[in-house]
Amino acid sequence: RRVDLQGVADKRTLLARLAAQLDFPTGFGGNWDALSDNLRDLSWLRADGGHALFLDRIDALRAQDTGSFDTLLDILDEASQYWAAQDVPMWAFLSSES
Numbered sequence: 001r002r003v004d005l006q007g008v009a010d011k012r013t014l015l016a017r018l019a020a021q022l023d024f025p026t027g028f029g030g031n032w033d034a035l036s037d038n039l040r041d042l043s044w045l046r047a048d049g050g051h052a053l054f055l056d057r058i059d060a061l062r063a064q065d066t067g068s069f070d071t072l073l074d075i076l077d078e079a080s081q082y083w084a085a086q087d088v089p090m091w092a093f094l095s096s097e098s
Helices: 011-021 032-039 059-064 066-085
Strands: 002-004 051-056 090-094
Touching: 002 011, 011 032, 011 066, 032 066, 059 066, 066 090
Parallel strands: 002 051, 051 090
Antiparallel strands: none
């Protein structure tokens, strides 16, 4: 799944964009715990051999809200470790314009 993060510069916008572009179920809590929970479920997405997330244009978040950027990396790492323990690969790729 590709998530376009162009212009996302804060936690609130990041979580809303992820929820919308990853089709999170209705009732997504809009906080870090809810993001972690949803990334450890993903039952609504097809998983042909695993999950791959491509977070495109992460520059604004990285530059303007380093705390949220770091938290996002931690949550992606935890989700990847969770899926690895289930023998399901989960990768997260981040692209930057710089």
